[in-house]
Amino acid sequence: MSKVLRRTVVVSNPQGLHARPADLLVRMATQFESNILIGRGGETVDCKSILSLLTLGAALGTELSVTAEGDDAENAIDSIEQFFLRGFDEPGFEAAGSDEVTETDSTSSA
Amino acid sequence: MVELQGIPVSPGVAIGPALVLDAAGYRIPRSLLAADEVDVEFARLRDAVDRVSTRLESNRLETAAVAGEHTGDIFAAQLQMLHDPRLQAELRRRIREENQSAAYAVSRVLHNYAEALRRLDNPLLADRAEDVLDIEKQLLLCLGAVSDGPLADLNEPVIILSHVLTPSETANLDRKYVRGFCTETGGPGGHTAIVAKGLELPAVVGIGSFLDRVGDHTCVIVDGDRGRVIIDPDAETLASYKQRLKERRSLTARLSELRDMPAETIDGTPIRLSANIEFPHETTTCIERGADGVGLYRTEFLYLSSAEEPSEEDHYQAYSQVVREMEGRPVVIRTLDLGADKMGQRPLAEQEHNPFLGLRSIRLSLRNLDLFRPQLRAILRAAVHGDIRVMFPLITTIGELRQARMLLNVVAEDLEESGTPHRSNIPVGMMVEVPAAVMMLERFAEEVDFLSIGTNDLAQYTLAVDRSNEYVADLYQSSDPAVLRLIARCVEVAAEFDRPLSICGEMSSSPARALLLLGMGVRHLSVPPSSLLRVKKAIRSVSIQQCEKIAQRVMKLEAARDVDLYLLDRLGEYVPELIVT
Structure with missing residues (x-):
């Protein structure tokens, strides 16, 4: 039986969802059978399409909603959420909660 | 008739039929299949x-x-x-x-x-x-739909209209047919702009989106003096531009008579007028137009023109050719002045998010000695053929300058030990292009033989403007009063320490701004070969006293725009021939 799961993730690395993380995200998503959509507002795109992901233009702090539908939806959405929490495994990115990142950001721009 | 405004990057007027390239330089016609x-x-x-x-x-x-x-x-x-x-x-x-x-x-x-x-x-x-x-x-x-060289098959004069032209595409434009170009993107200090100026190809960049409004073969006027592009001009406009083109040609002819005359003001003050070059072959134009030397030899094209990093021998050949052809005139070689972003084959190349504040220029050289050494060795080796001087770009701290000098000494010792012909007693200078260096210039002046202000970068770093960013490029003006104050300080310190000071940025290539620089006490200008005669004409038309008055007045102005308008007025008064209407 297929499930539909929805979760909100936040882009937490300074450069946003650029080419490299988008590539990794697609590779992750394609490991699952589930249909995975990601987006914000009314605009959702196929999480297995790198070009679509890039055109989201998701910068630091962008909230995205992820929907997974399929037998492995739960695994899929967990993996993706973790990937966002880890700052896309970018080199030099200190694993940090999104609150902390926002705080650092506001001090640096002051 | 449609008039567009962009950023003028290479002076001159070109009139001709449009060749519209799409973003990547080619166009695929819509075609349907059975x-x-x-x-x-x-x-x-x-x-x-x-x-x-x-x-x-x-x-x-x-x-x-x-x-x-x-x-x-x-x-x-x-x-x-x-x-x-x-x-x-x-x-x-x-x-x-x-x-x-x-x-x-x-x-x-x-x-x-x-x-x-x-x-x-x-x-x-x-x-x-x-x-x-x-x-x-x-x-x-x-798919066989395009060939590698979309611009290779030209057979009639054209004006190139494109979203973007890369520096290498620009360098490869067929000069026989391409009269000028205009692009939607780009800024005044980019390499494309510099190449265009080197080729003396009228060019306007940073126009913003306009290609969808032009078809091939439409008549286009590129006004590289004022940054204007006119599509499908009316008869009156076309006639007036044709007249300008004619006037320019006769001005060029008259200016060429100046080649053997000294660059000195009416009151007899001698001004050193050198040329900025990119390619060894440009020495021909330098000599033809009576340059006093090469004030800035940019070495980046050695790195950009081939997929491989240049070898010591590549450097040596290029430098030797330049210094020989300059026949005893001084040649100032600037060491590598690229950002890591342009050095594709190096690690770290694409990790920088702010390359202009990143690992570039002397910083890159000092971090990659395997890259820097061959260049320094080649410079010292080529110095046996003539008056070569070396200049380090983007010096920000005294430590960098000392490190670079030390490496030069080490390289000289190596050459000495191996018995390689070289000359190590060459003058060593630095580019002044970071406000930090201006503020600390007394310390630097003690440790260099000469100073050269790079106004492009100095303006960029002073005004916090990325000059290749079309959204803010209009804020980038080397005549900004803040930049002028930094230049004034450099002139003072250079005089105090008795160090020769030259200005080698785009700024000195504008005759109007050159008058200002003379008035501020600058006695050595280095300009693109295409500007040599115009700047010489300006120098020969004024007295230092007149220039000093100009400088005094300018230092009271508040904005770059006021400065340029005032300077243009003065130029019109003293050297009306150079004002192109």
């Missing part, structure tokens, strides 16, 4: 995708082997784009259901993606549009 051709066409697309895929994979492996996995991943992302399911589905739909040719479908779909990326307010992603267009181009090449 129903029975669809299968074959789709198979051709599959084949092209496979071939591009193989190529990208080998690019990835080769790059990763040389520059590390992280850099190789650029091509991994391109591969992912190529196999994007949405992209493939859209291509299939266009070919199978809309009977479009594979080439047309590829061109349309990838363009739409590139356009969507460009529209994002995010420079990092906007740059990815280049990746998308790169894929497009490779697919089109495999």
